[in-house]
Amino acid sequence: MSPRSPREISVLVPPDLAPLYPDDPSRIGPYLVLGRLGQGATGTVYAAVDTASDSPGDRLVVVKVLTSPELDSADAYPALEQRLRALSNTDPTRVVVPLTFDSDANPPWVSMPYLAGERLSHYVTRRGGLGTGKLIALATGLAEGLSALHTRGVAHGSLRPSEVLLESHGPHIMECAVAASAERMRGAGATWLSPERFRGGTATPAADVFAWGAVVAFAGTGRVPFGPGEPEEIAERAAEGSFDLDGLPKGLLPVVGRALDPDPERRPSLREVIGAVIAVWQAENAGEDGATGSPGRDELAHVLEREWQAVEPPARVPQVIRLEGRMSNHRPGRALFLAGSVVVALTLVGGGVWGLARAFGPEEDGALAAADTAGERSSSESPSPEDDPLTMVVRFDPAEQESPATGPWLYTPVEPEGELVRGQGVPTHAEWAERWEAAGEPGLAVIDPEAEVLCAKFCAAPQHLFIDEEGRGTWELTGGDFVDYLSWGPVVIVEVTFAEEAREGDDTPREIVRVTELFTD
Structure with a gap:
């Protein structure tokens, strides 16, 4: 050689x-x-x-x-x-x-x-709430991670499930370099934002404890603790202390409930949090595998780490x-x-x-996978809706999806409200979605993981634009990537092609084999 x-x-x-x-x-x-x-x-x-x-x-x-x-x-x-x-x-x-x-x-x-590894948001979306062992291991690990940050005078400021990485040795807190402003967190991050932060307060250890409680509640139940809705609605429920912990292990209810207290002065310290969670573990495991006393921290860390050994990339x-x-x-x-x-x-x-x-x-999560040939595909290779009855333009709203990770996925046929004018500047996703109106009854579809997907902006990279001369996406992904997008992204307007025509009276979801995002500049 x-x-x-x-x-x-x-x-x-x-x-x-x-x-x-x-x-x-x-x-x-x-x-x-x-x-x-x-x-x-x-x-x-x-x-x-x-x-x-x-x-x-x-x-x-x-x-x-x-x-x-x-x-x-x-x-x-x-x-x-x-x-x-x-x-x-x-x-x-x-x-x-x-x-x-x-x-x-x-x-x-x-x-x-x-x-x-895999971020906590994806893990829970696909599998549901964590079992008691993994949940206790997660709660302890996150509290210890936040404690390590606070020891160095750093408040995270934006802890949420998407910023927790799970791998075979346990959870890891990410995105620590810049503390997110309250303004930036008020949108998609409102669920994890303490009331004082929502009102414009700075990142503090007490606000991190609140976020810890919200993340643990989500991980244990598979649901957001303050329910769905607009950011202001979520913030109002958080300020009232109106949270839903149904399904959370009984032993964790007191400490998680205290962490979600609207008053930062009444929230527990991280030392109290760690002690309370370890006490739950000891109560759950009394008499099992020789766990008769209080284990040392090294021993406990080894025991809890075993919970993650199945999380292997x-x-x-x-x-x-x-x-x-x-x-x-x-x-x-x-x-x-x-x-x-x-x-x-x-x-x-x-x-x-x-x-x-x-x-x-x-x-x-903007761009997860792409082919080297992005941008080389001509729109002439795509079937026209007029020529192919299996093709239509639809709206996918991730917020409307009942099971965004597993499907089937709800779509609504749409058509533009008047003539679409180009060259007027790149609109936001909300502005673009408002230019389309419903043109048929909503339906359910399954998406082939190997479907060909051509993204224009939102399902590819929100800060970039990949369109041809007709405003059709050119960035190549797969159906699996598009499914992943539907668990977190904004409303998207796409042209879809189904595998076969719908049969009259057949309620079986149709299969989508091609997706092309439509956008403008």
């Missing part, structure tokens, strides 16, 4: 990784960028290579470029520097902490260890990364943020989208 070129290194990569966009950096600080893991309101997350590492298994890292609205002002950067330094010294057992960072870069970035696959070309100033930075021309040779094999691609909050 010929020796490997000094311009080649081996790295273990996830089995599925979204490619880079044309304007993505190929180098961030000391790291070579391989592909995308997610994108959302707080920045873009990349898989990258630490070329200084001697071990192929340790070379893969996660680098997040921070473009959060909280960083729009130059005054925010000293506080960001201080927060990232504090996070770097935080106990990493239950918190994803920085490896390195550059708060002076333009934009700033932070690198973190790569952890393969697909094994990463070895790939050779070839480095070519010279460095350039593709993207200037405040200090260390450099970009170069690097050819990344990757042959990725199949498998589910695991790791941090599924780990970064509902808004961080």
